[in-house]
Amino acid sequence: MTDKKIPVIAIIGPTAVGKTEFSLSLAAKLNAEVISVDSRQVYRYLDVGTDKVSREIRREVIHHLIDVVDPDQVYSAADFAEDAEDAVNRIMARGRVPLLIGGTPFYYRALTGMLSEDLPKDENIRSQLEEEITGRGLPALHQELLEIDPEAGAKIHQNDPVRTMRALEIFRITGKNASWWYRRQNKMESPYEILYIGLTRLRANLYRNIERRVKEQFASGYPEEVKWLLDNGYSPSLPALQGFGYRELVRYIGGECTFLEAIEGDIRSTKAFSRRQMTWFKHFEPALWYDFDEVSKEEALRNVVPRCLAHLEGGA
Structure with missing residues:
Protein backbone atom coordinates (compact mmCIF):
# COMPACT_ATOMS: atom_id res chain seq x y z
CA MET A 1 0.00 0.00 0.00
CA THR A 2 1.37 3.39 -0.94
CA ASP A 3 1.18 6.42 1.30
CA LYS A 4 -1.49 8.95 0.52
CA LYS A 5 -0.23 11.62 -1.82
CA ILE A 6 0.01 15.26 -0.85
CA PRO A 7 -2.69 17.33 -2.61
CA VAL A 8 -1.29 20.47 -4.26
CA ILE A 9 -2.82 23.14 -6.49
CA ALA A 10 -0.96 24.56 -9.50
CA ILE A 11 -1.79 27.38 -11.91
CA ILE A 12 -0.43 26.87 -15.42
CA GLY A 13 -0.74 28.59 -18.76
CA PRO A 14 1.23 30.66 -21.26
CA THR A 15 3.10 33.83 -20.42
CA ALA A 16 0.96 37.00 -20.19
CA VAL A 17 -2.29 35.06 -19.81
CA GLY A 18 -2.96 36.44 -16.31
CA LYS A 19 -1.57 33.74 -13.99
CA THR A 20 -0.05 36.11 -11.43
CA GLU A 21 -3.16 38.20 -10.78
CA PHE A 22 -5.32 35.08 -10.60
CA SER A 23 -2.89 33.34 -8.24
CA LEU A 24 -2.95 36.22 -5.76
CA SER A 25 -6.74 36.13 -5.59
CA LEU A 26 -6.80 32.35 -5.26
CA ALA A 27 -4.06 32.39 -2.60
CA ALA A 28 -6.16 34.73 -0.46
CA LYS A 29 -9.19 32.42 -0.67
CA LEU A 30 -7.22 29.23 0.03
CA ASN A 31 -4.93 30.60 2.77
CA ALA A 32 -2.05 29.69 0.48
CA GLU A 33 1.59 30.57 -0.01
CA VAL A 34 2.93 30.74 -3.55
CA ILE A 35 5.78 28.63 -4.90
CA SER A 36 7.14 30.20 -8.08
CA VAL A 37 7.67 27.67 -10.88
CA ASP A 38 9.68 29.98 -13.12
CA SER A 39 13.21 29.24 -14.32
CA ARG A 40 13.98 32.96 -14.71
CA GLN A 41 12.59 34.34 -11.46
CA VAL A 42 15.02 32.21 -9.46
CA TYR A 43 17.73 34.75 -10.38
CA ARG A 44 18.39 37.80 -8.25
CA TYR A 45 18.54 41.18 -10.03
CA LEU A 46 16.45 39.91 -12.96
CA ASP A 47 13.29 41.71 -11.89
CA VAL A 48 11.71 43.76 -14.67
CA GLY A 49 12.44 41.28 -17.43
CA THR A 50 11.02 38.31 -15.51
CA ASP A 51 7.93 40.21 -14.33
CA LYS A 52 8.38 39.38 -10.64
CA VAL A 53 5.66 40.41 -8.24
CA SER A 54 6.63 43.42 -6.14
CA ARG A 55 8.13 43.12 -2.67
CA GLU A 56 5.02 44.84 -1.32
CA ILE A 57 2.84 42.05 -2.70
CA ARG A 58 5.27 39.44 -1.40
CA ARG A 59 4.82 40.88 2.09
CA GLU A 60 1.08 40.25 1.77
CA VAL A 61 1.28 36.84 0.07
CA ILE A 62 4.42 34.84 0.87
CA HIS A 63 6.30 33.73 -2.26
CA HIS A 64 8.96 31.04 -2.39
CA LEU A 65 11.75 30.30 -4.92
CA ILE A 66 12.12 33.88 -6.14
CA ASP A 67 15.64 35.40 -5.91
CA VAL A 68 17.28 32.09 -5.05
CA VAL A 69 20.66 32.44 -6.80
CA ASP A 70 22.82 35.09 -8.46
CA PRO A 71 22.83 35.28 -12.28
CA ASP A 72 26.23 33.58 -12.52
CA GLN A 73 25.19 30.58 -10.44
CA VAL A 74 23.89 27.30 -11.85
CA TYR A 75 20.35 26.40 -10.84
CA SER A 76 19.01 23.19 -12.31
CA ALA A 77 15.61 21.54 -12.52
CA ALA A 78 16.86 19.04 -9.95
CA ASP A 79 17.71 21.94 -7.62
CA PHE A 80 14.20 23.29 -8.12
CA ALA A 81 12.58 19.95 -7.30
CA GLU A 82 14.54 19.74 -4.05
CA ASP A 83 13.82 23.34 -3.04
CA ALA A 84 10.15 23.11 -3.97
CA GLU A 85 9.71 19.94 -1.93
CA ASP A 86 11.25 21.73 1.05
CA ALA A 87 8.93 24.71 0.52
CA VAL A 88 5.85 22.47 0.33
CA ASN A 89 6.79 20.80 3.61
CA ARG A 90 7.39 24.11 5.40
CA ILE A 91 4.15 25.65 4.10
CA MET A 92 2.10 22.66 5.20
CA ALA A 93 3.81 22.62 8.60
CA ARG A 94 2.39 26.12 9.09
CA GLY A 95 -1.08 24.87 8.28
CA ARG A 96 -1.20 26.65 4.95
CA VAL A 97 -1.74 25.56 1.34
CA PRO A 98 1.11 25.26 -1.23
CA LEU A 99 0.09 27.00 -4.47
CA LEU A 100 2.39 26.41 -7.43
CA ILE A 101 2.33 29.16 -10.05
CA GLY A 102 4.48 29.51 -13.13
CA GLY A 103 5.10 28.68 -16.73
CA THR A 104 8.19 26.44 -16.73
CA PRO A 105 6.93 22.98 -17.72
CA PHE A 106 10.13 21.05 -17.04
CA TYR A 107 10.21 22.35 -13.46
CA TYR A 108 6.79 20.78 -12.93
CA ARG A 109 8.05 17.59 -14.54
CA ALA A 110 11.07 17.53 -12.24
CA LEU A 111 8.92 18.03 -9.15
CA THR A 112 6.63 15.14 -10.09
CA GLY A 113 9.43 12.78 -11.12
CA MET A 114 8.37 12.86 -14.77
CA LEU A 115 11.13 14.92 -16.36
CA SER A 116 12.61 11.83 -17.99
CA GLU A 117 9.48 11.63 -20.16
CA ASP A 118 10.00 15.09 -21.59
CA LEU A 119 13.58 16.16 -20.99
CA PRO A 120 13.95 19.88 -21.74
CA LYS A 121 15.82 21.54 -24.56
CA ASP A 122 17.56 24.89 -24.56
CA GLN A 185 11.59 7.01 -15.01
CA ASN A 186 8.79 4.79 -13.70
CA LYS A 187 10.80 4.03 -10.55
CA MET A 188 10.09 7.14 -8.51
CA GLU A 189 6.46 7.88 -7.92
CA SER A 190 5.57 11.48 -7.27
CA PRO A 191 4.54 12.23 -3.67
CA TYR A 192 2.10 14.86 -4.98
CA GLU A 193 -1.40 14.78 -6.38
CA ILE A 194 -1.47 18.01 -8.36
CA LEU A 195 -4.66 19.65 -9.58
CA TYR A 196 -3.70 21.94 -12.45
CA ILE A 197 -5.72 25.11 -13.00
CA GLY A 198 -5.07 26.03 -16.62
CA LEU A 199 -5.59 29.55 -17.95
CA THR A 200 -5.81 30.32 -21.64
CA ARG A 201 -6.86 33.01 -24.10
CA LEU A 202 -7.43 33.28 -27.81
CA ARG A 203 -3.98 33.46 -29.38
CA ALA A 204 -4.58 36.89 -30.93
CA ASN A 205 -5.55 38.32 -27.54
CA LEU A 206 -2.62 36.65 -25.82
CA TYR A 207 -0.30 38.16 -28.42
CA ARG A 208 -1.73 41.62 -27.72
CA ASN A 209 -1.03 41.09 -24.01
CA ILE A 210 2.53 40.06 -24.81
CA GLU A 211 3.12 43.10 -27.01
CA ARG A 212 1.72 45.43 -24.35
CA ARG A 213 3.72 43.87 -21.53
CA VAL A 214 7.02 43.91 -23.42
CA LYS A 215 6.58 47.58 -24.31
CA GLU A 216 5.75 48.39 -20.69
CA GLN A 217 8.85 46.53 -19.51
CA PHE A 218 11.09 48.40 -21.94
CA ALA A 219 9.65 51.68 -20.68
CA SER A 220 9.94 50.71 -17.00
CA GLY A 221 13.63 50.13 -16.41
CA TYR A 222 14.31 46.95 -18.38
CA PRO A 223 17.22 48.40 -20.41
CA GLU A 224 18.66 49.93 -17.23
CA GLU A 225 18.37 46.57 -15.46
CA VAL A 226 20.39 44.82 -18.17
CA LYS A 227 22.99 47.59 -18.27
CA TRP A 228 23.41 47.34 -14.50
CA LEU A 229 23.99 43.60 -14.79
CA LEU A 230 26.62 44.06 -17.49
CA ASP A 231 28.28 46.96 -15.62
CA ASN A 232 28.56 44.76 -12.54
CA GLY A 233 30.47 42.08 -14.38
CA TYR A 234 27.80 39.56 -15.29
CA SER A 235 28.78 38.02 -18.61
CA PRO A 236 26.29 38.33 -21.47
CA SER A 237 26.99 34.66 -22.23
CA LEU A 238 25.47 33.50 -18.92
CA PRO A 239 22.31 31.40 -19.39
CA ALA A 240 20.46 33.92 -17.21
CA LEU A 241 21.21 36.67 -19.74
CA GLN A 242 20.56 34.55 -22.81
CA GLY A 243 16.81 34.32 -22.29
CA PHE A 244 14.45 36.26 -24.53
CA GLY A 245 14.41 39.96 -23.81
CA TYR A 246 17.73 39.93 -21.99
CA ARG A 247 19.66 38.73 -25.03
CA GLU A 248 18.01 41.39 -27.23
CA LEU A 249 18.88 44.14 -24.75
CA VAL A 250 22.46 42.88 -24.49
CA ARG A 251 22.69 43.30 -28.24
CA TYR A 252 21.11 46.76 -28.07
CA ILE A 253 23.48 47.94 -25.33
CA GLY A 254 26.39 46.55 -27.34
CA GLY A 255 25.30 48.55 -30.39
CA GLU A 256 24.35 45.46 -32.40
CA CYS A 257 20.70 46.44 -32.92
CA THR A 258 18.34 49.36 -32.45
CA PHE A 259 16.01 49.85 -29.50
CA LEU A 260 13.01 49.08 -31.70
CA GLU A 261 14.67 45.92 -33.02
CA ALA A 262 15.28 44.78 -29.43
CA ILE A 263 11.60 45.28 -28.58
CA GLU A 264 10.45 43.47 -31.70
CA GLY A 265 12.88 40.62 -31.07
CA ASP A 266 11.65 40.20 -27.51
CA ILE A 267 8.01 40.21 -28.64
CA ARG A 268 8.71 37.65 -31.36
CA SER A 269 10.60 35.31 -29.00
CA THR A 270 7.99 35.64 -26.25
CA LYS A 271 5.19 34.73 -28.66
CA ALA A 272 7.11 31.67 -29.81
CA PHE A 273 7.69 30.67 -26.18
CA SER A 274 3.97 31.01 -25.39
CA ARG A 275 3.17 28.59 -28.22
CA ARG A 276 5.63 26.03 -26.86
CA GLN A 277 4.18 26.41 -23.38
CA MET A 278 0.69 25.54 -24.58
CA THR A 279 2.03 22.53 -26.47
CA TRP A 280 3.56 21.24 -23.23
CA PHE A 281 0.77 22.20 -20.84
CA LYS A 282 -2.02 20.57 -22.82
CA HIS A 283 -0.63 17.21 -21.66
CA PHE A 284 -0.80 18.10 -17.95
CA GLU A 285 -3.52 16.18 -16.07
CA PRO A 286 -5.82 16.44 -14.23
CA ALA A 287 -6.48 20.03 -15.32
CA LEU A 288 -9.37 22.48 -15.18
CA TRP A 289 -9.08 24.94 -18.04
CA TYR A 290 -10.53 28.44 -18.04
CA ASP A 291 -10.61 30.63 -21.14
CA PHE A 292 -10.20 34.21 -19.92
CA ASP A 293 -11.82 35.43 -23.13
CA GLU A 294 -14.99 33.55 -22.15
CA VAL A 295 -15.10 33.90 -18.35
CA SER A 296 -14.01 36.65 -16.00
CA LYS A 297 -11.45 36.15 -13.24
CA GLU A 298 -14.26 36.40 -10.69
CA GLU A 299 -16.33 33.72 -12.46
CA ALA A 300 -13.31 31.44 -12.69
CA LEU A 301 -12.59 31.93 -8.98
CA ARG A 302 -16.16 31.10 -7.99
CA ASN A 303 -15.90 27.87 -9.96
CA VAL A 304 -12.39 26.87 -9.01
CA VAL A 305 -12.33 27.52 -5.25
CA PRO A 306 -14.73 24.68 -4.31
CA ARG A 307 -12.92 22.36 -6.72
CA CYS A 308 -9.61 23.22 -5.06
CA LEU A 309 -11.02 22.74 -1.55
CA ALA A 310 -12.41 19.34 -2.54
CA HIS A 311 -9.03 18.35 -3.96
CA LEU A 312 -7.20 19.49 -0.84
CA GLU A 313 -9.61 17.51 1.34
CA GLY A 314 -9.08 14.41 -0.76
CA GLY A 315 -12.46 14.53 -2.44
CA ALA A 316 -11.21 15.26 -5.99
Whole structure:
Protein backbone atom coordinates (compact mmCIF):
# COMPACT_ATOMS: atom_id res chain seq x y z
CA MET A 1 0.00 0.00 0.00
CA THR A 2 1.37 3.39 -0.94
CA ASP A 3 1.18 6.42 1.30
CA LYS A 4 -1.49 8.95 0.52
CA LYS A 5 -0.23 11.62 -1.82
CA ILE A 6 0.01 15.26 -0.85
CA PRO A 7 -2.69 17.33 -2.61
CA VAL A 8 -1.29 20.47 -4.26
CA ILE A 9 -2.82 23.14 -6.49
CA ALA A 10 -0.96 24.56 -9.50
CA ILE A 11 -1.79 27.38 -11.91
CA ILE A 12 -0.43 26.87 -15.42
CA GLY A 13 -0.74 28.59 -18.76
CA PRO A 14 1.23 30.66 -21.26
CA THR A 15 3.10 33.83 -20.42
CA ALA A 16 0.96 37.00 -20.19
CA VAL A 17 -2.29 35.06 -19.81
CA GLY A 18 -2.96 36.44 -16.31
CA LYS A 19 -1.57 33.74 -13.99
CA THR A 20 -0.05 36.11 -11.43
CA GLU A 21 -3.16 38.20 -10.78
CA PHE A 22 -5.32 35.08 -10.60
CA SER A 23 -2.89 33.34 -8.24
CA LEU A 24 -2.95 36.22 -5.76
CA SER A 25 -6.74 36.13 -5.59
CA LEU A 26 -6.80 32.35 -5.26
CA ALA A 27 -4.06 32.39 -2.60
CA ALA A 28 -6.16 34.73 -0.46
CA LYS A 29 -9.19 32.42 -0.67
CA LEU A 30 -7.22 29.23 0.03
CA ASN A 31 -4.93 30.60 2.77
CA ALA A 32 -2.05 29.69 0.48
CA GLU A 33 1.59 30.57 -0.01
CA VAL A 34 2.93 30.74 -3.55
CA ILE A 35 5.78 28.63 -4.90
CA SER A 36 7.14 30.20 -8.08
CA VAL A 37 7.67 27.67 -10.88
CA ASP A 38 9.68 29.98 -13.12
CA SER A 39 13.21 29.24 -14.32
CA ARG A 40 13.98 32.96 -14.71
CA GLN A 41 12.59 34.34 -11.46
CA VAL A 42 15.02 32.21 -9.46
CA TYR A 43 17.73 34.75 -10.38
CA ARG A 44 18.39 37.80 -8.25
CA TYR A 45 18.54 41.18 -10.03
CA LEU A 46 16.45 39.91 -12.96
CA ASP A 47 13.29 41.71 -11.89
CA VAL A 48 11.71 43.76 -14.67
CA GLY A 49 12.44 41.28 -17.43
CA THR A 50 11.02 38.31 -15.51
CA ASP A 51 7.93 40.21 -14.33
CA LYS A 52 8.38 39.38 -10.64
CA VAL A 53 5.66 40.41 -8.24
CA SER A 54 6.63 43.42 -6.14
CA ARG A 55 8.13 43.12 -2.67
CA GLU A 56 5.02 44.84 -1.32
CA ILE A 57 2.84 42.05 -2.70
CA ARG A 58 5.27 39.44 -1.40
CA ARG A 59 4.82 40.88 2.09
CA GLU A 60 1.08 40.25 1.77
CA VAL A 61 1.28 36.84 0.07
CA ILE A 62 4.42 34.84 0.87
CA HIS A 63 6.30 33.73 -2.26
CA HIS A 64 8.96 31.04 -2.39
CA LEU A 65 11.75 30.30 -4.92
CA ILE A 66 12.12 33.88 -6.14
CA ASP A 67 15.64 35.40 -5.91
CA VAL A 68 17.28 32.09 -5.05
CA VAL A 69 20.66 32.44 -6.80
CA ASP A 70 22.82 35.09 -8.46
CA PRO A 71 22.83 35.28 -12.28
CA ASP A 72 26.23 33.58 -12.52
CA GLN A 73 25.19 30.58 -10.44
CA VAL A 74 23.89 27.30 -11.85
CA TYR A 75 20.35 26.40 -10.84
CA SER A 76 19.01 23.19 -12.31
CA ALA A 77 15.61 21.54 -12.52
CA ALA A 78 16.86 19.04 -9.95
CA ASP A 79 17.71 21.94 -7.62
CA PHE A 80 14.20 23.29 -8.12
CA ALA A 81 12.58 19.95 -7.30
CA GLU A 82 14.54 19.74 -4.05
CA ASP A 83 13.82 23.34 -3.04
CA ALA A 84 10.15 23.11 -3.97
CA GLU A 85 9.71 19.94 -1.93
CA ASP A 86 11.25 21.73 1.05
CA ALA A 87 8.93 24.71 0.52
CA VAL A 88 5.85 22.47 0.33
CA ASN A 89 6.79 20.80 3.61
CA ARG A 90 7.39 24.11 5.40
CA ILE A 91 4.15 25.65 4.10
CA MET A 92 2.10 22.66 5.20
CA ALA A 93 3.81 22.62 8.60
CA ARG A 94 2.39 26.12 9.09
CA GLY A 95 -1.08 24.87 8.28
CA ARG A 96 -1.20 26.65 4.95
CA VAL A 97 -1.74 25.56 1.34
CA PRO A 98 1.11 25.26 -1.23
CA LEU A 99 0.09 27.00 -4.47
CA LEU A 100 2.39 26.41 -7.43
CA ILE A 101 2.33 29.16 -10.05
CA GLY A 102 4.48 29.51 -13.13
CA GLY A 103 5.10 28.68 -16.73
CA THR A 104 8.19 26.44 -16.73
CA PRO A 105 6.93 22.98 -17.72
CA PHE A 106 10.13 21.05 -17.04
CA TYR A 107 10.21 22.35 -13.46
CA TYR A 108 6.79 20.78 -12.93
CA ARG A 109 8.05 17.59 -14.54
CA ALA A 110 11.07 17.53 -12.24
CA LEU A 111 8.92 18.03 -9.15
CA THR A 112 6.63 15.14 -10.09
CA GLY A 113 9.43 12.78 -11.12
CA MET A 114 8.37 12.86 -14.77
CA LEU A 115 11.13 14.92 -16.36
CA SER A 116 12.61 11.83 -17.99
CA GLU A 117 9.48 11.63 -20.16
CA ASP A 118 10.00 15.09 -21.59
CA LEU A 119 13.58 16.16 -20.99
CA PRO A 120 13.95 19.88 -21.74
CA LYS A 121 15.82 21.54 -24.56
CA ASP A 122 17.56 24.89 -24.56
CA GLU A 123 18.55 26.57 -27.81
CA ASN A 124 21.11 28.79 -26.07
CA ILE A 125 22.90 25.85 -24.46
CA ARG A 126 22.78 23.98 -27.77
CA SER A 127 24.40 26.98 -29.49
CA GLN A 128 27.11 27.09 -26.81
CA LEU A 129 27.83 23.40 -27.34
CA GLU A 130 28.08 23.91 -31.09
CA GLU A 131 30.60 26.68 -30.47
CA GLU A 132 32.54 24.41 -28.12
CA ILE A 133 32.71 21.70 -30.77
CA THR A 134 34.24 24.25 -33.13
CA GLY A 135 36.63 25.58 -30.50
CA ARG A 136 37.49 22.56 -28.35
CA GLY A 137 36.66 19.76 -30.77
CA LEU A 138 34.18 16.89 -30.56
CA PRO A 139 36.65 14.53 -28.79
CA ALA A 140 36.91 16.97 -25.88
CA LEU A 141 33.12 17.14 -25.53
CA HIS A 142 32.80 13.37 -25.70
CA GLN A 143 35.46 13.05 -22.99
CA GLU A 144 33.45 15.50 -20.86
CA LEU A 145 30.39 13.30 -21.39
CA LEU A 146 32.33 10.20 -20.31
CA GLU A 147 33.23 11.99 -17.07
CA ILE A 148 29.71 13.19 -16.17
CA ASP A 149 27.76 10.26 -17.63
CA PRO A 150 29.95 7.18 -18.22
CA GLU A 151 26.92 5.05 -19.12
CA ALA A 152 25.76 7.37 -21.92
CA GLY A 153 29.32 8.10 -23.00
CA ALA A 154 29.95 4.39 -23.53
CA LYS A 155 26.80 4.04 -25.67
CA ILE A 156 27.33 7.17 -27.79
CA HIS A 157 30.02 6.94 -30.47
CA GLN A 158 32.83 9.45 -30.09
CA ASN A 159 32.11 10.74 -33.61
CA ASP A 160 28.40 11.37 -32.97
CA PRO A 161 28.02 15.11 -32.34
CA VAL A 162 24.21 15.17 -32.15
CA ARG A 163 23.80 12.60 -29.37
CA THR A 164 26.89 13.87 -27.53
CA MET A 165 25.52 17.43 -27.47
CA ARG A 166 22.06 16.24 -26.44
CA ALA A 167 23.43 14.31 -23.47
CA LEU A 168 25.54 17.29 -22.37
CA GLU A 169 22.57 19.62 -22.91
CA ILE A 170 20.41 17.55 -20.54
CA PHE A 171 23.12 17.66 -17.87
CA ARG A 172 23.66 21.41 -18.17
CA ILE A 173 19.93 22.18 -17.98
CA THR A 174 18.90 19.80 -15.22
CA GLY A 175 22.06 19.24 -13.17
CA LYS A 176 21.65 15.47 -13.56
CA ASN A 177 22.91 13.31 -16.40
CA ALA A 178 20.60 11.65 -18.92
CA SER A 179 21.22 8.17 -17.54
CA TRP A 180 20.08 9.29 -14.10
CA TRP A 181 16.80 10.61 -15.52
CA TYR A 182 16.15 7.48 -17.60
CA ARG A 183 16.79 5.20 -14.60
CA ARG A 184 14.44 7.35 -12.53
CA GLN A 185 11.59 7.01 -15.01
CA ASN A 186 8.79 4.79 -13.70
CA LYS A 187 10.80 4.03 -10.55
CA MET A 188 10.09 7.14 -8.51
CA GLU A 189 6.46 7.88 -7.92
CA SER A 190 5.57 11.48 -7.27
CA PRO A 191 4.54 12.23 -3.67
CA TYR A 192 2.10 14.86 -4.98
CA GLU A 193 -1.40 14.78 -6.38
CA ILE A 194 -1.47 18.01 -8.36
CA LEU A 195 -4.66 19.65 -9.58
CA TYR A 196 -3.70 21.94 -12.45
CA ILE A 197 -5.72 25.11 -13.00
CA GLY A 198 -5.07 26.03 -16.62
CA LEU A 199 -5.59 29.55 -17.95
CA THR A 200 -5.81 30.32 -21.64
CA ARG A 201 -6.86 33.01 -24.10
CA LEU A 202 -7.43 33.28 -27.81
CA ARG A 203 -3.98 33.46 -29.38
CA ALA A 204 -4.58 36.89 -30.93
CA ASN A 205 -5.55 38.32 -27.54
CA LEU A 206 -2.62 36.65 -25.82
CA TYR A 207 -0.30 38.16 -28.42
CA ARG A 208 -1.73 41.62 -27.72
CA ASN A 209 -1.03 41.09 -24.01
CA ILE A 210 2.53 40.06 -24.81
CA GLU A 211 3.12 43.10 -27.01
CA ARG A 212 1.72 45.43 -24.35
CA ARG A 213 3.72 43.87 -21.53
CA VAL A 214 7.02 43.91 -23.42
CA LYS A 215 6.58 47.58 -24.31
CA GLU A 216 5.75 48.39 -20.69
CA GLN A 217 8.85 46.53 -19.51
CA PHE A 218 11.09 48.40 -21.94
CA ALA A 219 9.65 51.68 -20.68
CA SER A 220 9.94 50.71 -17.00
CA GLY A 221 13.63 50.13 -16.41
CA TYR A 222 14.31 46.95 -18.38
CA PRO A 223 17.22 48.40 -20.41
CA GLU A 224 18.66 49.93 -17.23
CA GLU A 225 18.37 46.57 -15.46
CA VAL A 226 20.39 44.82 -18.17
CA LYS A 227 22.99 47.59 -18.27
CA TRP A 228 23.41 47.34 -14.50
CA LEU A 229 23.99 43.60 -14.79
CA LEU A 230 26.62 44.06 -17.49
CA ASP A 231 28.28 46.96 -15.62
CA ASN A 232 28.56 44.76 -12.54
CA GLY A 233 30.47 42.08 -14.38
CA TYR A 234 27.80 39.56 -15.29
CA SER A 235 28.78 38.02 -18.61
CA PRO A 236 26.29 38.33 -21.47
CA SER A 237 26.99 34.66 -22.23
CA LEU A 238 25.47 33.50 -18.92
CA PRO A 239 22.31 31.40 -19.39
CA ALA A 240 20.46 33.92 -17.21
CA LEU A 241 21.21 36.67 -19.74
CA GLN A 242 20.56 34.55 -22.81
CA GLY A 243 16.81 34.32 -22.29
CA PHE A 244 14.45 36.26 -24.53
CA GLY A 245 14.41 39.96 -23.81
CA TYR A 246 17.73 39.93 -21.99
CA ARG A 247 19.66 38.73 -25.03
CA GLU A 248 18.01 41.39 -27.23
CA LEU A 249 18.88 44.14 -24.75
CA VAL A 250 22.46 42.88 -24.49
CA ARG A 251 22.69 43.30 -28.24
CA TYR A 252 21.11 46.76 -28.07
CA ILE A 253 23.48 47.94 -25.33
CA GLY A 254 26.39 46.55 -27.34
CA GLY A 255 25.30 48.55 -30.39
CA GLU A 256 24.35 45.46 -32.40
CA CYS A 257 20.70 46.44 -32.92
CA THR A 258 18.34 49.36 -32.45
CA PHE A 259 16.01 49.85 -29.50
CA LEU A 260 13.01 49.08 -31.70
CA GLU A 261 14.67 45.92 -33.02
CA ALA A 262 15.28 44.78 -29.43
CA ILE A 263 11.60 45.28 -28.58
CA GLU A 264 10.45 43.47 -31.70
CA GLY A 265 12.88 40.62 -31.07
CA ASP A 266 11.65 40.20 -27.51
CA ILE A 267 8.01 40.21 -28.64
CA ARG A 268 8.71 37.65 -31.36
CA SER A 269 10.60 35.31 -29.00
CA THR A 270 7.99 35.64 -26.25
CA LYS A 271 5.19 34.73 -28.66
CA ALA A 272 7.11 31.67 -29.81
CA PHE A 273 7.69 30.67 -26.18
CA SER A 274 3.97 31.01 -25.39
CA ARG A 275 3.17 28.59 -28.22
CA ARG A 276 5.63 26.03 -26.86
CA GLN A 277 4.18 26.41 -23.38
CA MET A 278 0.69 25.54 -24.58
CA THR A 279 2.03 22.53 -26.47
CA TRP A 280 3.56 21.24 -23.23
CA PHE A 281 0.77 22.20 -20.84
CA LYS A 282 -2.02 20.57 -22.82
CA HIS A 283 -0.63 17.21 -21.66
CA PHE A 284 -0.80 18.10 -17.95
CA GLU A 285 -3.52 16.18 -16.07
CA PRO A 286 -5.82 16.44 -14.23
CA ALA A 287 -6.48 20.03 -15.32
CA LEU A 288 -9.37 22.48 -15.18
CA TRP A 289 -9.08 24.94 -18.04
CA TYR A 290 -10.53 28.44 -18.04
CA ASP A 291 -10.61 30.63 -21.14
CA PHE A 292 -10.20 34.21 -19.92
CA ASP A 293 -11.82 35.43 -23.13
CA GLU A 294 -14.99 33.55 -22.15
CA VAL A 295 -15.10 33.90 -18.35
CA SER A 296 -14.01 36.65 -16.00
CA LYS A 297 -11.45 36.15 -13.24
CA GLU A 298 -14.26 36.40 -10.69
CA GLU A 299 -16.33 33.72 -12.46
CA ALA A 300 -13.31 31.44 -12.69
CA LEU A 301 -12.59 31.93 -8.98
CA ARG A 302 -16.16 31.10 -7.99
CA ASN A 303 -15.90 27.87 -9.96
CA VAL A 304 -12.39 26.87 -9.01
CA VAL A 305 -12.33 27.52 -5.25
CA PRO A 306 -14.73 24.68 -4.31
CA ARG A 307 -12.92 22.36 -6.72
CA CYS A 308 -9.61 23.22 -5.06
CA LEU A 309 -11.02 22.74 -1.55
CA ALA A 310 -12.41 19.34 -2.54
CA HIS A 311 -9.03 18.35 -3.96
CA LEU A 312 -7.20 19.49 -0.84
CA GLU A 313 -9.61 17.51 1.34
CA GLY A 314 -9.08 14.41 -0.76
CA GLY A 315 -12.46 14.53 -2.44
CA ALA A 316 -11.21 15.26 -5.99
